[in-house]
Amino acid sequence: MAFHKDHELHERRSGRNFGLLAVLIGLVGIVFGLTVVKVTNGEFAEAFDHVSRPAITMEDTQ
Amino acid sequence: MSDASYTTQVESPEASFGDYFALLKPRVMSLVVFTAMVGVLVAPTALHPFESFAAVLFIAVGAGASGALNMWYDADIDRVMKRTAKRPVPAGKVTAREALAIGLFLSVLSVVMLGLTANWLAAGLLAFTIFFYAVVYTMWLKRSTPQNIVIGGAAGAFPPMIGWVVATGSISIEAALMFGLIFMWTPPHFWALALFMKSDYHQAKVPMLTVTHGRKETRRHIWWYTVALAPVAIWTALSSVGGPMTLVVFTVLNVIFLKGAWDIWRRDEATSEADEYAVEKKVFKFSILYLFANFGVLLAEAALKLVGLGGW
Numbered sequence: 001m002a003f004h005k006d007h008e009l010h011e012r013r014s015g016r017n018f019g020l021l022a023v024l025i026g027l028v029g030i031v032f033g034l035t036v037v038k039v040t041n042g043e044f045a046e047a048f049d050h051v052s053r054p055a056i057t058m059e060d061t062q
Numbered sequence: 063m064s065d066a067s068y069t070t071q072v073e074s075p076e077a078s079f080g081d082y083f084a085l086l087k088p089r090v091m092s093l094v095v096f097t098a099m100v101g102v103l104v105a106p107t108a109l110h111p112f113e114s115f116a117a118v119l120f121i122a123v124g125a126g127a128s129g130a131l132n133m134w135y136d137a138d139i140d141r142v143m144k145r146t147a148k149r150p151v152p153a154g155k156v157t158a159r160e161a162l163a164i165g166l167f168l169s170v171l172s173v174v175m176l177g178l179t180a181n182w183l184a185a186g187l188l189a190f191t192i193f194f195y196a197v198v199y200t201m202w203l204k205r206s207t208p209q210n211i212v213i214g215g216a217a218g219a220f221p222p223m224i225g226w227v228v229a230t231g232s233i234s235i236e237a238a239l240m241f242g243l244i245f246m247w248t249p250p251h252f253w254a255l256a257l258f259m260k261s262d263y264h265q266a267k268v269p270m271l272t273v274t275h276g277r278k279e280t281r282r283h284i285w286w287y288t289v290a291l292a293p294v295a296i297w298t299a300l301s302s303v304g305g306p307m308t309l310v311v312f313t314v315l316n317v318i319f320l321k322g323a324w325d326i327w328r329r330d331e332a333t334s335e336a337d338e339y340a341v342e343k344k345v346f347k348f349s350i351l352y353l354f355a356n357f358g359v360l361l362a363e364a365a366l367k368l369v370g371l372g373g374w
Binding site: 012013018020030033034037038041 | 083112
């Protein structure tokens with residue numbers, strides 16, 4: 001199967017499409033980095049996840 | 063609709079990534095980044111460097127979002143003024159609706175992300191800043207009162223306070239003083255600009271002080287606001303974020319600024335026009351240096367404290 005040539009619109013907009021890609025990759029990187037930092041610093045908050053855990057039940061913490 | 067049919071509808075030149083970035087007012091953002099960063103770093107509590115970086119980035123994105131909202135709303139007057147006619151919306155590169163969409167999206171993103179990164183007081187202050195700049199200043203004050211710059215200046219003054227709240231979780235006197243420093247600095251800075259950009263605001267019918275109260279009155283206002291700025295700066299230097307070095311540098315910077323403001327006040331229009339507003343332009347340029355130098359010294363003082371020097 002032969003490769004087809006990119007449409008002129010895609011060529012014209014390639015600059016801003018790649019720019020947006022870079023921004024989105026950067027955002028993902030920042031969210032990932034923040035997650036790592038917060039978990040490493042012990043800021044991770046436990047929450048209810050349908051499993052009984054004595055550590056987060058009221059009667060055990062009081 | 064096929065791609066081919068779409069391309070036939072494109073009449074204006076294609077907007078580049080840089081045009082969308084220009085919506086965020088990068089030069090204003092650089093000041094926001096710098097002052098917010100100083101607010102984070104001079105605070106007594108240390109934050110993880112990556113959290114600090116992300117928080118300052120989201121404050122800058124919030125500032126950029128308010129810039130995009132400003133460009134959406136002000137496209138009509140930006141088109142008239144020489145200084146702003148090349149902005150993406152009046153230049154026809156980006157539509158006003160796109161500017162609005164980008165502004166709203168980035169506003170929500172920056173506030174939510176700052177809340178998750180730092181705390182919700184900082185996020186709330188950022189949301190208030192965006193509201194203040196986009197609604198209170200842009201939609202209301204700018205076109206209705208010559209005090210637009212004075213009250214609207216608060217929007218630009220919030221970043222170091224938000225930076226401080228990011229690090230400490232609360233507002234303190236130091237945060238208020240850094241806010242006050244930019245708040246008091248903004249009017250003489252913009253009025254100096256208005257003096258030599260005189261036809262712009264007239265044509266756009268923006269009620270700048272030069273338009274409503276005349277140029278002589280504007281010169282007087284520049285002097286008195288610069289006088290009022292000095293004690294705020296000295297108080298900041300005497301607070302816990304200052305120190306002996308800060309006090310010396312702040313004093314020198316304020317003396318130079320006062321001298322410039324005095325020179326502007328004592329000049330008349332004929333003299334200014336003869337030398338093409340040389341003094342007004344010089345004071346305007348110095349005012350930018352003044353703010354960067356003030357916050358730069360606060361940062362240097364904080365760095366000295368780390369090695370056991372600096373501070374009171």
